[in-house]
Amino acid sequence: MSELLSDFRRFFNRYRTAWNECDAKQMSAFCSPELQVRWAYPGNQVSDWGYDEACSGWYQAFESYSGRNPKWYFHEVFATPVSENEVLAVFWVTFELDGKPTKEVNLFVETFRREPTDWQLIRSYVESSMSRQHVKSGLLDTLAR
Template sequence: MSAMITLMEDFQKFFMHYQNVWNSCNALEMNAFMSRDIAIRWAGPEASISDWGYEEAKDGWVEAYQQYEGQNPKWHFKDLHITPASENEVIATFCVTFEINGQLVDAAKLFVQRFRKEQNDEWTLMREYCEHLRSECIISRV
């Protein structure tokens, strides 16, 4: 049991860092968290679905940050559930809202991400699922 507690304590520290890097708008740092074998599925509005691998995800961070350059973007995270999935993997479920130039954007996303702690003690994002939500569903809770 103590190994799982240690894993979770380590993950919590990492996850705070991960969210700070996300808000730093540094695509290179965000891309460094991803496994080369990452599998990503985004379910968009109106039932659209996109599946991505490493290259698409890497390019996606670059494009997203370029799109918001100079607009003071900020993402707000609401952790819903974080649980160990194995002796070296953790699944994090969280919602994200977003603001540009201090104005909340009418959008929210639900993420389920699976991370693995590697032998070098670094955390790697293995899988991600994202679902678009109406912002009023979570705005008051973030």
């Protein structure tokens, strides 16, 4: 495994931990000021935003889950270097609130850049709110929750 990918994996563990700790400040720090995001929803609706909206989104989302014991489960499909300082990660995310799994599954395609101080998310594409019952069962066999 390349040094870049080894370094990324250490970072990605911290990324997932901050997400599950509802640490909006740290999640925002992981975002590049150049960040471009697109979320695709059922019905062919899309939402595009940048750094400011992404940062405020972390705060709003985590606040909305306060007291509900949110837990995200990450199911990596792959991570691969795409340049000398960037890694593309593809992963499914399942979610539970109050100890109960939700019915949705999200697929994330995210590109991270290694900067002098840390890794930063520079692009994110998400297929959001897919119903577990419609996602091919073979894929969900790997998703514990």
